[in-house]
Amino acid sequence: MPEYSLTVNGSLHTVNVPDDTPLLWVLRDELELTGTKYGCGAGQCRSCTVLLDGTATFACVIQIKSVGDRAVQTIEGLSDDLSHPVQKAWLEVDVPQCGWCQSGQIMTAAALLAEHPDPTDEQIDEWMSPVLCRCGTYNRIRKAIHIAAKEGGR
C-alpha cells in the first residue's frame, strides 16, 4: 500500500492507502476528520468541499495521489472557535437545518469571499449553485455571505 504525506489544517499526516482513494475517505476514515461530508461520490453535490491551497475542491473525487503537496483545509481548520467571518455570519443568520451540507457550503463561501471580498448576487449564484442543500437554506446562505462580506470576508 503506497504511503502519502499530506498537510491538513497545518498538521502533517502520513497515510497508507491505495492511490485511487478519494481524499474524502482519507480525511474521514484515516484522519477521523468527519466534518467533511459524503453526499454523492461524484462531485455533484459538493458537500465534501475542502480547500486545496485555498481553492475549493470536492474531496469525493480527487484521489490521494493527485493531492500532491497542496495544503488541505477542512471545516475543522477554518477556525478554532467559530470566529471565521463566514461562521459568524452563518450563526447570525442561523443558516443550518439538518446541517449535512453546511461544511461544503461554508468552505465554498470562504473561497468565494477570498476571491471576491464583496460578491454580487450573480457571483454568489455562480459559486454557490453547485453546492446542494436539500433543506432549502439557500436564501439564508445568500444573506449570510453578504453579512460576512461586510465583516471583512476572510
Next chain:
Amino acid sequence: MSGREVSRRTFVQVSGGAGAGLILGFNLACSGKQAAATGSLDPGVLNAWIRIGNDESVTFLISESEMGQGTHTALSMLLAEELEVDWSHISSKHAPTDRSLYGRQSTGGSTSIRTNHERMRVAGASAREMLIAAGGARWGVPASECRAEAGQVVHTSSGRSLSYGSLADEAALLSAPDEPSLKDPADYHLVGRRMPRLDSPEKVDGSAVFGLDVSVPGMLTALVARPPAFGGSVGSFDAAAALAVPGVRHVVEIPAGVVVAADGFWAAKRGRDALTVEWNPGKFGGESDDSIRELCRKLADHGAVVTDEGDVAKAAAGAKKRIDAEYDAPFLAHATMEPVNCVADVRDDGCDIWTGTQAPTSAQDIGADITGLPIEQIRVHTQMLGGGFGRRSRNDFVGEAVHASKALGAPVKIVYTREDDMRAGSYRPVAYNRFTGAVDGNGNPVAWEHRIVSPSILLNIGARLQEGIDPTSTENAGDLGYAIPNIHVTYADPELPVSVHFWRSVSNSQNIFVTECFLDELAAAGGRDPLELRLALLGEHPRRARALRLAAEKANWSTREADGRALGCAVAECFGSVVAQVAEVQLVDGEVRVLRVVCAIDCGTVVNPDTIEAQMESGIAYGLTAALYGQISIERGGAVEGNFDRYPILRMRDMPEVETHIIAEGDPVGGIGEVGLPCIAPAVCNALLTITGEPIRRLPIGDRFKT
C-alpha cells in the same frame, strides 16, 4: 380529525407501541429520588428531560429526532420557559431510547410540537417547583415565599438567592409535584420569540456527529449489494474477487443482499465493485413506468369509495362545461443529503445501534427481533440526522446493520452510497388520478369525480386497510373541503413491489397538486378568477379562506398577470395547520422561473417564528424540486436514477424569494415541518396555466417548454 392523524395512529398501532402522554406521571416522578433508589440515573436529574449540573449547565434530553426541522430548539424553548433558566446555559441532545421514560419515540407527521407542547411545559414547571422547594428547604422558609428567576431561586422578602446548580442535587431527591402550575403565556419571554438554534454552532464548525460519522473500536465498514429489481433476490454470488481487494475482510449474505465488509469505505466500495452476483429478478423484473401506469389506469374504475355525495354523473350530464383529465405524480426519493446508514454491534450480552433515525423505538424492536435479545438490551443511540423527510422512519438500514453485525461477530457500519440510497425504494408513491369535473352557467363547480390509484404506504409497513382505503393516500382528496354539491372519490392500491413510504407531507404532496390544479382548470372553464372561486367555495373553512386572502393580498393578486409573469395560488390544511401560497412565475425561453413565493401559514400558536419561516422555505424548496425535476423512473423492475445528475435538487440560483406571513390567533398548535410543501407545485402550475393556457397534469414539469 384529518386522515393524517388517523394514519399516524394506525402507524403507532402497527408498530405495537404504547401511547405517549400516558407516561408523563411516571417520567416526571423519575427524578433523582428514584435514581437514588435504583442507582440508575445520574445526580441532577430532575426528570426524564432535564439535567442540571453543579456548574449551572442545563441539559435537555429530547426524545424527538433532530433532522433539521428545529425541534430540539423549539422543545427546549418550552422547557426553558417554564424552568426559568437562562438560554445561554442550555444545551440539548438526543434522549436515550427508553420507552419506559418517553413512550414510543417516533418523529414524523409534524407532530413534535403538537404532541409535546404541554408535556414540555409541565416537565419544565415541575422541575422549577422542585428547585423552589429545595431552595425553601435550604433556607427553612415556605416554598410559597420563593420564586424562580433566570436560573436562581430567590427568597422574595429577604432577596437571598441560590443558583439552580447549587440546588439541583437536593431538588432531584424531591418528589415531583402532582400538578405544577404553568406560566401565563402573557409572561413568556422565550416562547414566541426568535431564538437561535441550539444545534447551529456544531453544524457550523463540523463537530456535529451524524450517523455516518460514528466510529467504534473494531468496526468494519460495509456496503451491501442489493437486487437491482424490486422483489428480486440473490441467486448466487462469487466472493473471490471481492475478498482479493486489500482491506476487504468478509463477504456474507443477509436478507437484503450480499454484504462486503472492509476496513473502511473505499475498500468496501472496491470490494463490492468486484463482487459478482447472479440475481433472481423476481416477478416485477420486467416492469416499467409504462406498465405501471397501464395497470393503474385499469384499476381506476375499480377503486373503493372514499367519498360519495350527491350524483356526480347526473350533475356532469346537465352541466354547462365538463372536463375529463388524467393527472400523474411520479415516485420520488427522499434524497436526504446524508445517505442512510447505521452502525450496529451485536454481542451475546446486548446490541448497540448508532444511527440517525426518526423512529428509535422501532429500531430497538428490529434489533430485538433479529438478535432475539430482550428489548432492554438493545441500546439505540440516536445521532444527528442529515435530513429525514420520512425516509429515516423506515429503519431498513438498521435491520441490515444488525444482521451484518450478528453474522460477522463485529461492529458493522452499513453505508449507502448515493446510488444505493436513491435506488433503495421507500419512495413517495406514484399516483394516477382520473378526474371528471363540471361547472354550471355561472362557473360554479357542480360535479367532482376523483379516482386515485396509488400504492398504499400502510400495506407497505405491514398494516391492514379498512374497506380497501389507505387514509395516507387520500389526504385532502377524500375530504376536499370545497363546497361542491356532487363529489365522488375512490381509491385503489395497485399492489406494486416497489417499496413506498412516508415522504414529506405524504399524500398531500400529490393530492394538493392534483386537486388544486384541477380546481384551476374548472375556474378557467367557468371564466372565474381562481382566488375568487376558492373563497366562494371555502365557506366552511374560514381559516383556509383567511390564509388565502392574506397570501393573495401580500402577493398583490390584483395584478396577477403582467409583464410575462403570472401568479398562481393554492391552499391546504394539513398536519393541524393551514397554509396558502402564491407563486410568481415567469417562462423565459422555455425555462420555468419561480421568482417569488408568498406564504401564509396559520399554525395556531407560535413557538419559534424563525423556525417557522425556515420550514416554509424548506418545504417550498423541497416541493419545488419535486415540481420542477423530481422523478424516480422504473425500468426492468428497478429504479433508474441514482445520483443528482439525473435526480436534480433545486440550486441556489433557482431558489425563489420567499416571504412568510404567520397567522397565530390562538388556535391549537399546528405542525410545521411538512406544511410548507404541498401548495408550491399547484401554485406554480396554476401560474403556468395562466401563462400558457395549458394545464400541467403530470409532474415533474421538466423540460416540456423547451424547444
